[in-house]
Amino acid sequence: MRPLIVLCVLSIVVLTFYIREGEYGPIHAVRSAVTTITSPVRFAGSLAATPFNALGNVFSNLTASQETLSELKAQNDELTAKVAELSEAQETAERLQELVGLQSTYNLQSTAARIIGGSSDAWSQTVTIDKGSANGMAIGMPVCNAYGVIGQITETSLNTSTVLLITDESSGVSAMSQRSRAQGMLRGQPDGTLRLEYVSVDDDVKTGDIVITSGIGGVFPKGLPIGTVSSVDRSDNDIYYTIVVRMQASTENNEEVLVITSLTDEQRASDDDVAAANDSDDVSADTSVDDADATDSGDDTSDDTSDVDDSTDEE
Structure with a gap:
């Protein structure tokens, strides 16, 4: 019992000096040296313990209750369905937005x-x-x-x-x-x-x-x-x-x-304008044809008049 009391008192004294001394005090220097020496040992121990920790997680998953696994699977299926539903809704909204743009334009x-x-x-x-x-x-x-x-x-x-x-x-x-x-x-x-x-x-x-x-x-x-x-x-x-x-x-x-x-x-007005333009082109074409016919008729009349004059001169 007495050694334990002595060690507790000694620990309190060392802790007090550690807190009161500066950053570069002797106790800090001893602690830094011990940390440097023991770091490789702690690192090796961590590497050695990693496989055992992973194996422990595997056993923990294997020993999980069937009810817990069923709940997790149901939650995963539900989340997957929601993601698909949201993606479909977004694509539909984008297509409808494009249609609205065409309608407005x-x-x-x-x-x-x-x-x-x-x-x-x-x-x-x-x-x-x-x-x-x-x-x-x-x-x-x-x-x-x-x-x-x-x-x-x-x-x-x-x-x-x-x-x-x-x-x-x-x-x-x-x-x-x-x-x-x-x-x-x-x-x-x-x-x-x-x-x-x-x-x-x-x-x-x-x-x-x-x-x-x-x-x-x-x-x-x-x-x-x-x-x-x-x-x-x-x-x-x-x-x-x-x-x-x-x-x-x-x-x-x-x-x-x-x-x-x-x-x-x-x-409708635009369509009427197009139709009117086409009708105008048709009328112009008809007028050109009529003018050409009238010209030909005039030429024929002139030829007939010339023939009559020639007959008169001969008489």
């Missing part, structure tokens, strides 16, 4: 719909949307996605509608080059490509030109993007270019679309 009167199916045969290229006649859908209404025109409604039921894609052979859209305003008819091809037909070789069309709807016909609003010219070819003695257009919109990676339900007054 082109001032479209439209209704949003979702693609719920594709064509059921290999002879037509169509998609099915989840809006029908009960939602105001009608045959002939144009359909767009966030990147531009994709097709036109050809069939409706109460709750669904069939959209004929512009890549189908039977599809046709009045279109023009945004740069040069050269106009033609965009048609689908058997290989799934698009061609801008009936563009005269006198027009200026180049690879890379953006192709938009021309508004002629009053179906598609003027100025909607369709695609980009990928090639322009001309064979000898042809009066029209062979123009291949790469479609800008795609239905493969898009689920939401806009159905244009009606044209705005501004779009």
Whole structure:
């Protein structure tokens, strides 16, 4: 008992001196020396104990109750489902935001719909949307996605509608080059490509030109993007270019679309202006033909008068 008391008193005295002495006192120096000497031993001991600690954790996990493991698995599945749900919601929100941007940019009167199916045969290229006649859908209404025109409604039921894609052979859209305003008819091809037909070789069309709807016909609003010219070819003695257009919109990676339900007054006025311009060109052409006919008639009359004069002189 007495040695223990002596050691306690000695420890208190040493601690007191340790606290009171400066940073470079003798007790601090002894402590630093002991720490330096024992550091390798402590490091070796830590390395030797690491495998045993890891083994202890393994045994701890193995001996965990089945109820605890089931709870952890359920929590993991729940978190995974929530992450997938949030990711899907974010992607859907981004697609809808792009549709809203298209609607705002082109001032479209439209209704949003979702693609719920594709064509059921290999002879037509169509998609099915989840809006029908009960939602105001009608045959002939144009359909767009966030990147531009994709097709036109050809069939409706109460709750669904069939959209004929512009890549189908039977599809046709009045279109023009945004740069040069050269106009033609965009048609689908058997290989799934698009061609801008009936563009005269006198027009200026180049690879890379953006192709938009021309508004002629009053179906598609003027100025909607369709695609980009990928090639322009001309064979000898042809009066029209062979123009291949790469479609800008795609239905493969898009689920939401806009159905244009009606044209705005501004779009109708634009279409009327285009039609009036075409009518004016037709009238000018007719007038030119009439003038040419009148000139020919005048020439014929002059010839007849000359013949009469000649007969008189001979008499």
